[in-house]
Amino acid sequence: MTTLRFRVLGDSLAAGVGCTRVEQSIGHVLTGALRAAGHDIELSVHAVPGARSADLAPQVRAAVAAGTDLALLVIGANDLTRLTPPAVGARLLQDAVAGLVTAGARVIVVTAPDMGVLGHVPPAFRDMVSQASRLYATAQADAATTAGATVAHVGPEVFSRFAADDRMFSADRFHPSAEGYAVIARELTPYVLAAAQPV
Template sequence: MRLRLLGDSIAAGVGSTRREDTLGPLLAARLRAAGHEVDLRVHAVPGARSSGLSTQVRAAVASGVDVAVIVIGANDLTRFVPAHIGAQQLHDAVADLRRAGAGVVVATAPDLSVVAHVPPALRDIVSTVSRDYALAQQQAVIRAGGVVAHVEQVVSPQFAADPSLFAPDRFHPSGAGYRAIAAALAPAVEAVAARNHA
């Protein structure tokens, strides 16, 4: 099974001190435990916005892809990309991957209000903007035939309550944070993998 990770620094594993504690290897291990042989490639680029997905999609399709996992949105939010623009770019990426025969799982924009750098007075506004952006992404992914993994609903409370889930930069996940994200992503990835290899 050709598993490809696309997106930003979270998909690339920035913040973890060990490669095996990043999303790609963690998800590949789950799929291997379910009986799949897995060929993993990570096309994600730290700092990527949705506008950069098309390049990653071309690389994934060129290498062959059965299951694609996309994690995107944080950099769109920090760069104030309008939701309708980022969502359309994500839609197009998912649609291109689906046309190539891949099952696609997307983790949408995180709730940036849990990041320590956000002043308390702004957290409600940041949370609302994050949620609205993620909702636009979800609708776009579904229209394009992808699957939305509702990772944020599971992990945001965990990250808000447990500082150890953050790397020392207090923005990216630590190895423990990546394990929490992978655990929330895994059911959707396993379901898509099973369906694509039925």
């Protein structure tokens, strides 16, 4: 059986900040799903909490040096909080995806989340923040697709669950809890399983 080298890149969501155990993080949950589907998986997580799109290049270099067959890239939340222009973030993401694809990886991109669901966003500004999140995610999706990635669409029903249920968040009210990560991972599983199939 061929071992699939699965690499997870991006920010704190990719790194699993908010989990109480590493096994609850997205990369590990998805690795479990891949193994349950019969794949032999070697996982490494290159994600860095706090990372923005401008910080992806070193992660890509590390993943390429380690050898990558399948890559999950989660980025955008910190770009939004730091007001990175969509065109700038999208270009940086496109470069990161292109680097992975050129190295032979199949890449799945998870775009920026809807930051309007965060409890500390004042109600009067939530629609505006949600709209900005969608615009940023759309620019990311276009760039990622252009570079050869598959964009995993986390639907609005997932963000609605986060908005309605405090249990989706960890104690900091910013990062997901283990339950929140499980919900996100379920959305991503079909994309990861499809990308893991032989071409």
